[in-house]
Amino acid sequence: MSAVWFAHRILIALVLAWIVATIVFMALHMVPGDPAELLLSTGGTSPDPATVAELREKLGLNQPILVQYGSFLGGLLRGDLGTSLVDDYPVLSEIALRLPRTLELIFAGTLLAIAIGVPAGVYAALHRGGRFDRIASGVTALLLAIPVFVVGTLLVLLFAQTLRLMPAGGFTPLTQDPVLHLKLLTLPAIAIGKGLAAVLFRMTRASMLDALANDYVRTARAKGLAPGRVLFVHVLRNALNPVVTVLGLQMGTLLGGTVLVEYVFNWPGLSTPLLRAVEARDYPMVVGIVLTISVLFLLINLIVELIHAVLDPRVSAP
Known part of the structure; x- marks a missing residue:
């Protein structure tokens, strides 16, 4: 680089x-x-x-x-976003309080999506046409078709109201009760990560199939290299480049979905002051939060480009 x-x-x-x-x-x-x-x-x-x-x-x-x-x-x-017209409170202070909670939700949803979507895509590509491949492809199509707020509502009805395995919503600081904090984080993380997991599954599967069909993979196998070495060194590394790119592009959708998820699960992130500010015509607060989300999106894409450059040095070559 x-x-x-x-x-x-x-x-x-x-x-x-x-x-x-x-x-x-x-x-x-x-x-x-x-x-x-x-x-x-x-x-x-x-x-x-x-x-x-x-x-x-x-x-x-x-x-x-x-x-x-x-x-x-x-x-x-100067880092001065003004003062809220409703609460007479510095906008930057409100954002500093709420932003870590939104970032935590995004991180949890992304981590969950990567942990499920990428390995499932790799396995489906290695067993193309098998039972898992067919079932997973159908499930991802269903997940992409269902809006995030519908998924959130269904999760609350199933796991909170019916099975009573998880709390319906709310927030408890991690330092106060770590177990309850993770329980409150689980359902919104699933709701926000479901679409990204489906996209990562499809992209990983397609990239793996494309990489497996390349000549260098057949050559590596002909040389007698171990299957694990062929998979991780020659196939997976090249297949991850488009996956990382798609991950960055999906961050905009993820940020937009966070607003709905926070509202459904009463998660006190940036959506709460944003919706209240829009309703009350609190322009400094609206501008501050919109700018924060926009800059966050730009920063995420910059990080994705840096990761892409590390995986494929040709991207940053002069």
Whole structure:
């Protein structure tokens, strides 16, 4: 991995982050109506003009658009995302409290998907056309067809309400009760990881079949290499490259599904303040959370590209 390639990827990520921030800023100012008036409107009654003018002054809406844009970017560079209009609480502090819980859920769902999807795809490819291959292919098609919120609801009905094996939802810190924390994490992790596991299974199976058909695999077998060495050194390593790429592309879907999963299981991640902020027209909170999710998506894709470059050095070759 060359330093020039690494610097180039970092530069691209920074430019994309700036573009996302600009789009969010423009979208905020393209919303119909006066944000201050919308925020103060209750019960269909018009707010007091003096109060509206005071709030516009507080939000800086009286300044020219370029001045507002400069202040917006300056705040981002300083790590200042503003203050919630509803709770009068720093947006960054709220995100810092909620983000680790969302990341934990994403990590658990991804780990579960990799642990199930990749080995199952490898086994299905090695036994192509067998019973496991046919059953697993049918199950993955079913998992991809069912929306994540439906899966979450079914998991609650089955494991929490009927079998009473798992709690229906909620959150307990890991330091307070590790066992209960893992139980509360299990069902939402399954709900968010089910689609990714199905995608990884299909991609791993297809990549393995493609790698097994290559000449270098037949040559390795003809040389009398052990089957395990052929599988792990010559087949699996080459087959994982497209799997890693697909994993990065699926992170956007995973982040979007997290909002629904957190809502179904009452998991106190970023979805709770986001939905509340949208309902209350708390624009600083909405912008802060949307930017955080966007930057997180860019960061995940950067990490995936780095892993891809390690697995296949030709990617970063000058």
